[in-house]
Amino acid sequence: MDWTPGAVAALRERFDLPFVRADREGLVVEFNDRFGTIYGWDSSLLGETLGMILPEEFRELHHAGFARFQITESSQVVNHPLELATICADGSVIRSEHFIVAEKDSKEGWSFAATLRPLEGPHAC
Amino acid sequence: MPAEGFEPHPETSALVKQLRQSLGLLRVAFDATGEAMLIVDSGHQVRWVNQTAADLWGGGLPLRVVGKPLEALLRLRHLDQRLLTLSDPQHPLNQARLGEGQASLLVQAIVALAGDESDVLQRMVSWRPISELGGVFTLLTFRDLEPLEKSLQQQRAFINTLAHELRTPLAILTGSLRRLERKSDLAQPLDRALGDAIDETKRMAALVDKLLILSELDTDHFHWNLKRAPLRDFLDRWLHSLEPDKRPSVSLQINESISTCWVDLDQVALTRILNTLFENSLIDGSEGLVLCVDECRSSGFVDVVVGFNSAEMAGNQQLSRQGSRFSSDEPEQAQGDWNASNLGFSVVNNLVAGMGGMLLSNSTPMETSINGYDSVTLRFPVVAPD
Numbered sequence: 001m002d003w004t005p006g007a008v009a010a011l012r013e014r015f016d017l018p019f020v021r022a023d024r025e026g027l028v029v030e031f032n033d034r035f036g037t038i039y040g041w042d043s044s045l046l047g048e049t050l051g052m053i054l055p056e057e058f059r060e061l062h063h064a065g066f067a068r069f070q071i072t073e074s075s076q077v078v079n080h081p082l083e084l085a086t087i088c089a090d091g092s093v094i095r096s097e098h099f100i101v102a103e104k105d106s107k108e109g110w111s112f113a114a115t116l117r118p119l120e121g122p123h124a125c
Numbered sequence: 126m127p128a129e130g131f132e133p134h135p136e137t138s139a140l141v142k143q144l145r146q147s148l149g150l151l152r153v154a155f156d157a158t159g160e161a162m163l164i165v166d167s168g169h170q171v172r173w174v175n176q177t178a179a180d181l182w183g184g185g186l187p188l189r190v191v192g193k194p195l196e197a198l199l200r201l202r203h204l205d206q207r208l209l210t211l212s213d214p215q216h217p218l219n220q221a222r223l224g225e226g227q228a229s230l231l232v233q234a235i236v237a238l239a240g241d242e243s244d245v246l247q248r249m250v251s252w253r254p255i256s257e258l259g260g261v262f263t264l265l266t267f268r269d270l271e272p273l274e275k276s277l278q279q280q281r282a283f284i285n286t287l288a289h290e291l292r293t294p295l296a297i298l299t300g301s302l303r304r305l306e307r308k309s310d311l312a313q314p315l316d317r318a319l320g321d322a323i324d325e326t327k328r329m330a331a332l333v334d335k336l337l338i339l340s341e342l343d344t345d346h347f348h349w350n351l352k353r354a355p356l357r358d359f360l361d362r363w364l365h366s367l368e369p370d371k372r373p374s375v376s377l378q379i380n381e382s383i384s385t386c387w388v389d390l391d392q393v394a395l396t397r398i399l400n401t402l403f404e405n406s407l408i409d410g411s412e413g414l415v416l417c418v419d420e421c422r423s424s425g426f427v428d429v430v431v432g433f434n435s436a437e438m439a440g441n442q443q444l445s446r447q448g449s450r451f452s453s454d455e456p457e458q459a460q461g462d463w464n465a466s467n468l469g470f471s472v473v474n475n476l477v478a479g480m481g482g483m484l485l486s487n488s489t490p491m492e493t494s495i496n497g498y499d500s501v502t503l504r505f506p507v508v509a510p511d
Contacts, residue, residue, distance in 0.1 A: 025141075029196070055192070057170075057172065057191055057192045058188065058191060058192065060172075061173070061187055061188065061191050061375070062196065063145075063148065063284065064148055064151075064152045065143040065187070067146065067147075067148040067149030067150070068148075068149045068152040068156070069149075069155055070145060070149050071149040071150065072149075072153060073329075076179075076185055076186055077186065077188065081400055082186070082188060084188065096416060111285075
């Protein structure tokens with residue numbers, strides 16, 4: 001598995017970009033204000049699956065990929081910039097560049113975090 | 126904004142964990158296979174892929190394949206390089222409407238970033254309709270040819286080349302014999318020998334012709350030209366193509382209720398099918414053909430019952446007899462063993478199958494029969510008019 005200790009913390013510190021983190025089950029446990037501002041989500045997203053912010057056609061792939069990761073601890077989506085549609089709280093879609101990292105903690109197990117760079121709309125960067 | 130304590134119900138959590146493990150194992154299994162697999166929806170968009178498909182068409186990332194139209198990822202071609210577009214009835218997604226099947230095709234990935242095309246790979250492409258998911262989906266599987274299949278293909282290619290090579294000397298031989306027949310004034314026994322030589326050369330040329338078609342069908346080099354039209358039009362065109370002295374030997378009877386049913390057929394292939402059945406019927410002592418077009422019990426199909434017209438039986442009698450037989454028993458699908466006994470029937474069987482149809486046989490002990498069959502049924506899927 002290609003992952004770097006401290007990768008999640010490094011991403012979190014990038015205050016200029018929306019940031020979201022999920023636990024080993026793929027449930028959202030944390031996001032920053034920038035994420036909430038751009039994509040419109042509030043605390044109701046916490047505890048929900050990450051699939052909520054993905055388009056419907058990618059959800060099956062996301063769940064299967066997560067399930068596969070639990071067994072193989074390998075993934076081809078981490079540490080690459082990936083252009084994906086991101087679903088906002090109001091159902092609108094913003095094309096964004098996702099950069100996903102994974103990190104294993106001796107206590108809590110795997111944790112996944114991503115920065116999302118909006119590629120369109122008023123916050124495009 | 127970190128989450129506060131979130132604890133799902135223990136039973137739910139255990140069930141989700143179990144389901145996730147099953148899903149993960151399935152995903153590992155699908156990703157481990159060397160076959161590239163795609164599930165495509167009715168709008169031709171990719172809904173699911175395994176890792177091999179992602180490696181071929183998504184730079185290793187399934188995310189780059191899912192949600193894309195199939196034609197944006199890959200191009201399919203016949204083995205002779207002809208492009209197989211989505212509008213072509215032979216395209217796997219169109220063939221899947223008729224059921225599952227497979228064909229050896231050339232597959233070319235379209236590299237999205239470069240807007241370029243990659244190497245062409247030959248793959249056995251299988252298609253299978255899936256209707257259990259609350260929608261219309263097609264599973265496409267792309268398999269590399271196994272050594273045995275590659276060897277068989279080489280063998281077929283050899284037969285194909287051989288048949289092509291034999292055609293030219295046979296044509297020269299036939300021409301020379303005919304010239305000899307016209308120019309020379311041979312005595313009686315020699316004259317007969319020349320006549321026999323001409324007949325046998327003709328027979329050999331016909332056999333090579335059939336062998337060539339079979340070989341083209343086997344190697345997917347047969348040039349299909351499927352057109353959508355009423356079945357009656359196809360049959361009428363065949364009737365008009367017959368030499369005037371042969372037309373009276375064919376009787377066409379169409380059930381008026383289905384006289385306007387439409388089918389996807391290749392006129393050249395249908396003509397060859399009916400010509401072959403007609404020629405065989407004449408060789409075997411029949412006086413011609415009775416074609417009876419009728420509704421098939423399996424909905425969505427139309428039957429062309431080809432009866433071999435015997436001297437003992439008037440056309441109407443034969444048809445009524447066929448009608449009663451069909452009302453009680455369904456004809457059986459033609460089996461492989463009867464193909465071997467007659468190259469012509471093998472050609473017919475393969476051409477019918479190539480147009481998505483089925484060749485069915487009836488056998489009853491009759492004085493006049495072809496290969497033991499007094500009639501065969503060509504069953505074709507009915508399509509919506511254009």
